[in-house]
Amino acid sequence: MSRSFSRPYHEGITDSMWSEIDQILEDNAGHPEAVTQVLRQCQDVVGYLPRELMDYIARALNMPACNVFGVASFYSLFSLQPKGKHVIKACTGTACHVKGIKEVMGRLQQVYGLKDGDTSPDRKFTLETVRCVGACGIAPAMLVNKDTFGKLSPDKALKILQNYE
């Protein structure tokens, strides 16, 4: 498609990623109200939302860049920083809290040096917290990438992470 502005350079975004991004923008052209859906889909492509990408989205949707930034910084799903290879989301919902997710996270911190929001020095893991994924029946729970794991203990959580290279 033709645009009056070109793709900015960003070392984390390949040409094939840009094609996917352009397709997402074309599907939502003329609908600035769909910005959260666009941001989510673009984040799925790139892994996070670099500044250059957000500005590009703003231009494509014909909305002020500060509005895009405002939305991206408001919602906890969006990450403005690059993430590690594997993203761990520890559920800190009430059931998981009562069943001991704090102890699980304490162990992960001890072994991998990971606090909430951190990426490990070798960039292998990012640890995030999520406020309830609805898996309370198998609390405490965590996700690694898109897989859910339940009935965790600190030892079990460590064993699970050892399977990720």
Added chain:
Amino acid sequence: MNKLKSNDLQTIQEEYAPRMNFRDKTYLMICGGLGCHTTGSLEVKEALLQEIQLRGLQDKVKVVETGCNGFCGTGPVLVVQPQNVFYQQVTPKDVPEIVEQHLLQDRLVQRLLYQDPASKEIISEQHQIPFFSNQLHWVLRNKDYIEVESIEQYIAREGYKGAAKAILDMDSHEVIGELEKSNLRGRGGAGFPAHIKWKGGADARAEIKYVVCNADEGDPGAFMDRSIMETDPHAVLEGMLIAAKAIGSSQGYIYCRAEYPLAIRRLSIAIEQAKEYGLLGENILDSGLDFQIQIFQGAGAFVCGEVTALQHSIEGKRGMPRPRPPRSTDKGLFDKPTLLNNVETYANVPQIMVNGGDWFASVGTEKSKGTKVFALSGNVRNIGLVEVPMGTSLRRIIFEIGGGIPDKKEFKAVQLGGPSGGCIPEDYLDMPVDFDEINKVNAIMGSGAMIVMDEATCMVDMAHYFMDFTHEESCGKCPPCREGTERVLNILGKLKQGRGEKGDLEELEYLSHYIMETSLCGLGKSAPTPVLSSLQYFREEFEAHIYEKRCPAKRCPDLIEFKVDPEKCTSCGLCYKHCPVGAVSWEKKEPAVIDREKCIKCMTCIEKCQFDAIY
């Protein structure tokens, strides 16, 4: 696929009757809810399919993936129909034995059957297990019958019959009339009478109106709506369709949180199926009614469960609430009249149209009719979804259905309604579940999250936990919530760290009332509820933290010395065996000793100690 006419629904129902009554084959119903998926039900399904194929039983036995069975703590769950035999914690390795022994030799696999933890009785039939036998499945009526992603089976269970009746045989006034007779109150937590909202939507004069379903379910500990969407998505669509007819809308949105990908997938498939059958789209059932539904995914903001914040989110803005008036039914999404209800509220509507409002009102209490679905979890034996008539006592839910407290611990409190709700102590366990009765003890019914807490729970820690949540989720717009929650959180943090002072509790109460009275939206208004309610019922625990620098439940690491009491220690060695950093030294017949330099305060030793010897 042809668009359906109203008598086609009856035809499908008749065609599928043998399947729905399990008359024609043996059915292996494997649970396909999130909990069971996580513990391996899809692998079990694969194994079953292969084994059935291997044994040449395909004509006699069918493997069916259902939605959430509800008894999440025992998954993966497999129910064999028509005998209604309930197998728990099934693994792929168990499959050959199940097929050989149960299907071919007609002998149940005893070791996989449910055993009541208290009576030790083995119960083979699902409907006799106390967890299920005390429930009334109205909203969850299809969970044991229909296969996931099948619209035909939904129709076979009277699906879209209510919508056909509402659209073809009733006018808006009559539809709302049935809702009024039912006295259905919103299931999202507020308990507002649905018929009043629907009437407001119908009365609004506008060309464009919206029907929105709040599927944000942000309350930690709540998974009722997730299960309903994964198991019976058409019930939600049908409820919205009936609402569209009632208020005169042609566009619907389901705002579903992004943390529920399975629910989103099942809803998307259901919408496509409904479109193919002409149950969504243009000229539905030849009635002239048009109605489309679009799914809008959330992006991780609890505040977007609030009505006006949700609408702003769909409009592409930051999810910040606005003052009301105007109400949404006057001016809501994109400034148009908008009807917004919760998933469970919509899921109740189809059966109300089929059976009538009086039928619905025949169950429940005077002011709270019908059933309520609860997500029961925490320190309770039976974890999962519980649907009971309004008016059932908390004691019944927690002890008869929930099986009571495990690990020889005592009940301490139950939290209803998540971070907006209060805790209820033992004294009030005989209270009936009813919107207004629960309000009397300064708690709320809430959306259905019910977390049971045992004696090892620290109420200061729980108050801190909930305030931490609401503080983080505060949108930041109004100072009472933005600043107030931070102040309250700081004070609770001080208490947990042993720096509590005289006057702190009074400050907590003052701030809490101030925040409740002056916050802009429901998040702020209800954020202090857990604090006030735990202060009301467990004040002595807060006082111990301040005046004795002691945490009676031993959950606050800064108030625990991590020393072994040699008089209580029986030298069992468990703390030594489980310490992850080798901080415990132990020799047989000697009390253990903890090296405080090495100790990382992970609490493992305290959890493992059976003799309360570590302080």
